[in-house]
Amino acid sequence: MRIILNILVSSVPLMLASAGALISEYAGVLAVFIDGIINLSAFLTFLFAYCTGNTLAACLLSGLCAAAVSVLASVYTEKTESNPFVTGIALNLFSAGFTSVCSSVVFKTKGVLSPAILKANFNFAEGLFPTISNGTSVFALFIPTLVCVLFLFPVMKYTKWGLRLVVAGSDPKLLKKKGVNPAFYRCSSWLLAAVFASAAGSVLTLRLSSFVPNISSGRGWIALAAVFLGRRNVFGVIASSLLFTAAGYAADSIQTAAGVSFIPPSVLPALPYIAAIAVFFFGKKPVKSQKRSHAIKN
Numbered sequence: 001m002r003i004i005l006n007i008l009v010s011s012v013p014l015m016l017a018s019a020g021a022l023i024s025e026y027a028g029v030l031a032v033f034i035d036g037i038i039n040l041s042a043f044l045t046f047l048f049a050y051c052t053g054n055t056l057a058a059c060l061l062s063g064l065c066a067a068a069v070s071v072l073a074s075v076y077t078e079k080t081e082s083n084p085f086v087t088g089i090a091l092n093l094f095s096a097g098f099t100s101v102c103s104s105v106v107f108k109t110k111g112v113l114s115p116a117i118l119k120a121n122f123n124f125a126e127g128l129f130p131t132i133s134n135g136t137s138v139f140a141l142f143i144p145t146l147v148c149v150l151f152l153f154p155v156m157k158y159t160k161w162g163l164r165l166v167v168a169g170s171d172p173k174l175l176k177k178k179g180v181n182p183a184f185y186r187c188s189s190w191l192l193a194a195v196f197a198s199a200a201g202s203v204l205t206l207r208l209s210s211f212v213p214n215i216s217s218g219r220g221w222i223a224l225a226a227v228f229l230g231r232r233n234v235f236g237v238i239a240s241s242l243l244f245t246a247a248g249y250a251a252d253s254i255q256t257a258a259g260v261s262f263i264p265p266s267v268l269p270a271l272p273y274i275a276a277i278a279v280f281f282f283g284k285k286p287v288k289s290q291k292r293s294h295a296i297k298n
Contacts, residue, residue, distance in 0.1 A: 007245050027185055041197065
């Protein structure tokens with residue numbers, strides 16, 4: 001039971017990131033920027049928590065910042081007709097540079113940030129990052145995340161916005177013929193993907209009660225693999241997120257287990273990434289959704 005609880009709680013950041021990547025994929029945008037948004041939001045959550053003394057306000061403010069950055073990037077991409085892949089990589093580079101510089105200026109270090117390390121020079125409110133058990137985290141984090149991700153299914157399948165988003169990715173010319181701007185739906189996919197990624201970053205900071213450089217540990221990239229492994233389906237993405245998380249948990253457990261010294265230590269932490277690469281190279285190409293002309297009817 002303890003193992004199951006650990007996997008469920010640990011899967012929350014990846015599940016959120018994968019949900020954001022799925023929305024973006026529906027709109028025809030490969031969300032390579034998710035990894036950078038996770039790291040950026042994780043840092044901003046710690047920074048705003050220090051400034052405001054309130055973790056909820058910190059999460060909301062970091063989400064707003066992530067949303068603003070993604071909207072600016074998406075509008076720039078649409079206006080200049082730039083390659084969204086290149087823009088996404090630029091966002092990742094911006095995130096790495098911003099967190100490093102801002103951490104140096106505010107906290108005088110580029111390393112790990114935590115109240116325990118910084119308390120000698122910075123005044124952190126007591127209980128700013130409360131510690132909660134995995135059992136409590138299942139109800140406070142996993143179940144709300146699961147419900148939120150599951151809610152995407154009826155939204156994408158039965159709402160006009162969701163149907164048009166799918167058409168914007170599969171056949172944008174069809175939307176244009178009906179007088180609907182597909183760029184609006186592509187930009188909205190950037191926004192929602194960033195919001196989900198921001199939530200993932202905030203969860204990582206709150207669970208660790210600290211910020212660690214590159215705290216995402218590649219979850220943004222694994223989220224893309226989870227989307228393809230899940231065949232661009234909400235339920236498949238949830239299962240893929242749990243699978244990748246279980247692989248990471250197994251790798252961590254094997255490192256501390258006896259009798260596995262024949263496995264190189266450098267290989268074990270790479271198991272989730274090896275699985276992700278295998279999905280990209282050997283996974284079958286998902287079948288494209290049928291065109292839904294009724295999605296664009298007034």
